[in-house]
């Protein structure tokens with residue numbers, strides 16, 4: 222009897238999804254749907270937060286006051302994105318403390334791109350241009366994700382991402398049209414960030430572990446390879462305008478498909494970085510833990526203060 | 537000439553403190569506070585840009601020349617703004633003393649005979665009211681939180697206390713500007729500041745430091761050792777690649 226009940230609920234759930242009806246936190250949902258979303262949304266949140274590190278390191282070194290202000294508000298936005306996303310995951314019953322714990326223990330991942338170092342000012346341009354572009358390509362379809370709170374968080378986030386992309390491209394443009402040193406700095410940054418940006422879309426469709434179920438649930442609407450192609454088709458003409466060279470000798474426009482063909486992605490490198498052997502994996506996680514532990518006494522003080530003053534208002 | 541140097545001094549104050557707060561980005565005890573510290577940093581950096589812009593119109597250099605191409609002795613910010621604060625209690629002890637001062641100072645500066653300065657003051661005053669609300673909430677929560685937070689906040693107040701007197705000194709160059717109504721008299725603000733700070737500190741179950749020491753020198757370019765390190769980090773790109781656009 223109970224099983225039949227679940228079957229009926231599961232069928233109704235899928236019918237609502239197929240009819241493009243948004244699922245809200247109080248609605249019935251299969252456990253696996255809930256788990257998939259908690260995993261995806263919390264990892265997305267962690268990516269926003271860990272992503273503050275490579276760019277955050279350049280706020281105190283930004284080369285003009287205007288750039289300093291723009292970068293600070295950009296990195297602040299990423300923190301805000303993390304906050305919206307943690308809140309969206311909380312509606313599914315995951316606490317922020319448990320999500321941070323999963324990050325620290327290595328159970329939860331974050332986007333591998335942030336395990337690469339930001340070595341020069343041009344990297345701030347390349348990150349904004351390429352990494353935020355890739356984020357936009359990934360996130361635009363998520364605005365129509367079947368889970369309401371995630372979809373709504375994405376609407377707010379996407380508005381801000383286009384400003385991030387523009388500030389990054391503007392930095393690249395300024396460098397690429399500047400002195401020889403600046404242009405070399407811009408080319409070097411493109412060389413280092415191009416392939417990791419392509420990897421942001423995840424493994425090829427044939428090797429992707431979570432794709433087909435997520436498609437059926439309308440958490441995902443396009444395959445990894447489709448999104449990657451979209452990104453490449455946008456980014457290559459932008460690189461041309463900059464007068465910079467995309468570091469892929471096989472890159473060519475294909476008249477027949479109306480898309481760019483591109484060279485083989487080094488999936489060994491991708492897997493190595495995901496497993497924890499990228500240039501900055503240890504540094505990023507250690508820094509997050511250090512900051513979290515350094516703030517523990519402050520968070521305890523907030524709890525103690527609220528408790529005392531709660532008691533007083535009870536009297 | 538002296539209005540120009542007074543405006544640059546105020547701009548340096550805002551830049552150096554905004555820079556210090558920006559060092560906290562990604563490092564606050566929790567996410568909401570991270571965003572709040574960045575907001576205050578953005579207010580201060582924005583204020584610095586307005587003030588440098590005014591300085592340029594008064595015949596000075598442009599904002600990036602002021603920020604990136606002067607050495608420490610040419611900066612005229614007061615010392616309290618440049619102190620390092622990688623400890624949260626120190627950051628908010630300093631912030632509270634400055635925010636309370638800013639609220640009084642920019643309120644008074646709104647009446648400046650210099651219209652541009654009065655306009656910048658009006659914006660800064662609104663921000664300062666909000667900043668005081670935030671930093672005094674931290675004073676209360678840390679002072680009246682746990683034993684540890686109480687001890688840390690008391691120590692932080694002791695550590696920054698000797699730098700507050702400089703806020704109330706009128707540089708000799710400013711005396712005529714005060715007389716003709718371009719700038720408020722800093723000395724006059726001290727009584728209201730002391731009263732407000734005493735009231736907040738006591739409400740936070742903390743003790744006002746005894747105050748038997750003081751350090752000054754910022755307006756004449758005699759800084760702490762810390763400013764040089766701040767500038768080395770902040771200025772390294774424009775110094776390494778001179779004369780280019782960013």
Ligand SMILES: [Fe+2]
Pocket residue numbers: 269298299302356378382
């Ligand atoms: Fe973001």
Ligand SMILES: [Fe+2]
Pocket residue numbers: 299353356381382385
């Ligand atoms: Fe972004």
